[in-house]
Amino acid sequence: xxxxxxxxxTYKSGKGIFDVSFRVEEGEVYGYLGxxxxxxxxxxxxxxxxxxxxxxxxxxxxxxxxxDTKDVNxxxxxxxxxxxxxxxYTGTQFLDYICNMRHLEDHSYRQELTALFELDVxxxxxxxxxxxxxxxxxxxxxxxxxxxxxLDEPTSGLDPLMQNTFLDLILxxxxxxxxxxxxxxxxxxxxxxxxxxGIIKNGRIVAIENLNDTDLExxxxxxxxxxxxxxxxxxxxxxxxxxxxxxxxxxVVNNYPEVLRELSNYPxxxxxxxxxTIEELFMKYYGGxxx
Amino acid sequence: MIWDLQLLNYRENRVFIFGVTGFLxxxxxxxxxxxxxxxxxxxxxxxxxxxxxxxxxxxxxxxxGSLTSYLLNYMYGFLxxxxxxxxxxxxxxxxxxxxxxxxxxxFLLTMPYSRRRIMFNQAVFFAAGLFFIFAVNVSVMILFSxxxxxxxxEIGKLLIVNLIAYGAHLILAAIAFLFSxxxxxxxxxxxxSSVVLFGNAxxxxxxxxxxxxxxxxxxxxxxxxxxxxxxxxxxxxxLTGVVLTxxxxxxxxxxxxxxxxxxxxI
Numbered sequence: 095x096x097x098x099x100x101x102x103x104t105y106k107s108g109k110g111i112f113d114v115s116f117r118v119e120e121g122e123v124y125g126y127l128g129x130x131x132x133x134x135x136x137x138x139x140x141x142x143x144x145x146x147x148x149x150x151x152x153x154x155x156x157x158x159x160x161x162d163t164k165d166v167n168x169x170x171x172x173x174x175x176x177x178x179x180x181x182x183y184t185g186t187q188f189l190d191y192i193c194n195m196r197h198l199e200d201h202s203y204r205q206e207l208t209a210l211f212e213l214d215v216x217x218x219x220x221x222x223x224x225x226x227x228x229x230x231x232x233x234x235x236x237x238x239x240x241x242x243x244x245l246d247e248p249t250s251g252l253d254p255l256m257q258n259t260f261l262d263l264i265l266x267x268x269x270x271x272x273x274x275x276x277x278x279x280x281x282x283x284x285x286x287x288x289x290x291x292g293i294i295k296n297g298r299i300v301a302i303e304n305l306n307d308t309d310l311e312x313x314x315x316x317x318x319x320x321x322x323x324x325x326x327x328x329x330x331x332x333x334x335x336x337x338x339x340x341x342x343x344x345x346v347v348n349n350y351p352e353v354l355r356e357l358s359n360y361p362x363x364x365x366x367x368x369x370x371t372i373e374e375l376f377m378k379y380y381g382g383x384x385x
Numbered sequence: 386m387i388w389d390l391q392l393l394n395y396r397e398n399r400v401f402i403f404g405v406t407g408f409l410x411x412x413x414x415x416x417x418x419x420x421x422x423x424x425x426x427x428x429x430x431x432x433x434x435x436x437x438x439x440x441x442x443x444x445x446x447x448x449x450g451s452l453t454s455y456l457l458n459y460m461y462g463f464l465x466x467x468x469x470x471x472x473x474x475x476x477x478x479x480x481x482x483x484x485x486x487x488x489x490x491x492f493l494l495t496m497p498y499s500r501r502r503i504m505f506n507q508a509v510f511f512a513a514g515l516f517f518i519f520a521v522n523v524s525v526m527i528l529f530s531x532x533x534x535x536x537x538x539e540i541g542k543l544l545i546v547n548l549i550a551y552g553a554h555l556i557l558a559a560i561a562f563l564f565s566x567x568x569x570x571x572x573x574x575x576x577x578s579s580v581v582l583f584g585n586a587x588x589x590x591x592x593x594x595x596x597x598x599x600x601x602x603x604x605x606x607x608x609x610x611x612x613x614x615x616x617x618x619x620x621x622x623x624l625t626g627v628v629l630t631x632x633x634x635x636x637x638x639x640x641x642x643x644x645x646x647x648x649x650x651i
Contacts, residue, residue: 103648144494144649168497174651178488181397194389195496234492 095120095273096242101140101150111136111297114150123264123274125284125291125305133297134246134277135175141244141275142172154242168196171235175246175277177227185215185222185230192234204237210259224251232260236267243267245276249283261286315368316344316353321361332356343368387498387506394510398476405472406518409464413522416459417529420452422537428455452530453539457546457612460526462593466607467586469518469554474578476514477561480507481644482574491651501645504566508637511558519551545615545622552629553606557582559636566644 096118104110111133118124128134139145140152143159143166152159159166179188189204198204208215211229219227228251235243248264249257264287268274278284284291285305293301320327323340332353333345346353419428481504484490493503523543530538561578568574589605591598602608609629615622 139648139651142495142651144651146646146648163494164497164499164502167495170495172491172495174488174491176488180393180489180492183396191389191393192492192496195387195498197497 095153095155096124096141096275097151097153098137098140099151101137101152102148103136103140103145104148109133109297111140111294114140114294114297114299116292116299116302118273118275120273121268121271122290123268123276123288125288126275126277126294127279127284127291128277128294132294134294136297137294138244138246138275138277142170169241171238171240171243173231173235173243173245173248175250177231179219179227179230181220183219185213185217185219185226188219188230189215189234189237193237196238198238201237203239204233207233207236207263210263211256225253225256228252229256232263236263241272243272243274243276245274247278248276249278249280257283314346316346317366317368318342318344318357318360318362319364319366321363324360327360330356330359386509387502390493390503390506391510394480394507398479398510398514401472401475401479402514402517405468406521409460409468409518409522410525412460412464413525414529416456417452417526417533420455420534422452422534451539452534452537453542454612454616456526456530456538457543457616460522461546461550461610461612463590465519465522465550466589466610467583469515470557470582470586472514472518473554473558473561474575474582476511477558477565477578478571478574480511481562481565482568482571485569485650486571488651490649494649494651499645501641504641504644508562508641511562512555512634512637515554515558516551519547519554523547542615542618545626546610546612548626549610549615549622549629550607552626552633553609555630555633556606556636557585559633559640562637562640563643566640566647569650 098117099115101114102110102112104112109131114133114137116124126134126137136145140147140150141154141159143152143161143163146160154166155169157166159170180191183191189208192198193201193204211232213226213229213233215230217226219230222230228248232248235245249260252260261283264274264276268287276284276288288305290302290304292299293303317337318327318334318341320340320342325336327334327342328336333347334342337343344353344357421428481490484493494500496503526543527538527540560581561574564574564577564581568577585605586607588601589607592601592605592608606629609625611620614620
């Protein structure tokens with residue numbers, strides 16, 4: 095379990111995190127979301143015990159990560175948002191290094207994960223693509239089967255197929271009772287795996303939401319292309335706005351039947367669903383501008 | 386000791402260890418090979434053709450009449466002072482600050498070891514790497530001298546000079562390590578280390594130019610490598626070397642403590 099209470103760290107610039115409090119229960123996947131510079135990484139630094147906070151506490155399974163670093167690191171797996179590996183290492187050499195440092199003798203889960211992500215570990219890391227490096231990072235974070243996982247933008251660089259593979263992995267880890275904190279920008283993946291999300295903005299937690307809450311109004315944006323330009327759609331009951339030419343954007347909030355009925359009155363040639371980032375979605379409720 | 390971390394350090398820094406060691410060995414072989422017990426005056430005359438300022442600065446001003454005097458003046462007036470600094474500046478940066486800057490520090494600090502233990506290992510590698518450079522060169526000096534000129538090298542004096550030189554370099558390495566632990570970026574670490582360490586060497590070399598610049602010797606830790614003094618058998622070179630080494634080790638302890646207490650940018 096991760097418990098953060100009133101964690102505060104102020105940088106010289108005045109930025110930082112202020113009175114951040116939340117907890118991630120055992121067997122829970124907690125989404126940690128916020129715009130760039132909001133304080134996500136600073137919070138993660140606190141969780142990893144790499145920061146001398148001005149005030150507040152972090153407890154991981156009742157241990158202080160700043161003091162009990164060795165013991166906390168035994169039960170923790172961390173996937174950084176941006177990864178730089180060691181110069182001139184192959185994937186195998188890097189994984190061997192992590193295994194040896196962790197005194198991990200059973201390599202079966204490592205091999206399982208390597209096969210799952212179709213990762214060629216014999217290649218030099220500096221020759222790997224971003225996606226391959228991400229897979230290597232995932233294998234290294236998960237292979238010692240840690241109780242607690244801290245994942246910063248875990249699907250970044252993965253192709254859609256591998257994103258799904260990763261999300262299935264998260265669900266299976268969750269089923270094993272793991273405590274997982276992950277930051278993400280993609281609503282679909284957060285929606286699929288997270289139980290709750292915490293939104294941080296300008297260093298302060300502005301919302302903690304239960305994603306199973308049916309009252310949460312989730313907006314989908316449809317980009318509709320008509321046969322020809324017809325601005326009548328803008329003044330229709332559809333919540334539409336013109337993008338350009340014969341393309342219009344329609345906001346759907348839990349009202350697909352009504353929207354589809356109304357759309358049947360127009361000569362639609364194409365409908366695309368525009369993916370919203372989780373930040374866009376929640377900032378609509380809690381944010382205003384970023385300042 | 387965390388041997389897997391040492392293996393990582395070795396893989397990432399071997400080029401500097403073997404590069405500097407190898408480069409110095411070339412001079413060891415060539416200097417001993419050049420020495421002629423019957424023709425030392427010729428060599429000194431050749432050196433005298435060069436400007437005094439240059440030979441004094443490089444420590445070639447008085448090569449002396451014995452193999453020991455010649456070798457110590459030739460190797461420890463300039464070569465064994467300046468070239469290990471290249472190793473120190475580069476490796477000092479790579480052991481800590483480069484990992485912090487690039488982000489690979491996370492693969493050190495999220496392992497099941499305390500920060501202090503990780504940094505202790507980095508310090509040990511640094512001190513051991515420097516020791517290797519000296520140990521190999523001194524061993525080759527002794528072996529090659531004994532092959533070429535059996536019994537002519539005063540090994541005790543050579544070892545004392547090397548102990549002092551190692552101690553002096555260890556203090557510089559500790560300074561580089563402190564900078565590496567203090568700063569969060571590689572560039573600042575390299576800048577401070579280069580200025581202080583090369584400045585130290587340059588101050589020593591310039592102090593040999595003449596009376597006008599002699600005061601600069603107080604700005605350099607290399608002043609403790611007083612070859613004339615050791616050749617005369619004066620003073621307690623062993624004690625000097627041990628004290629310098631201990632100061633260097635204390636500096637490393639400072640670096641480890643500093644890193645343990647700081648907020649690390651990851």
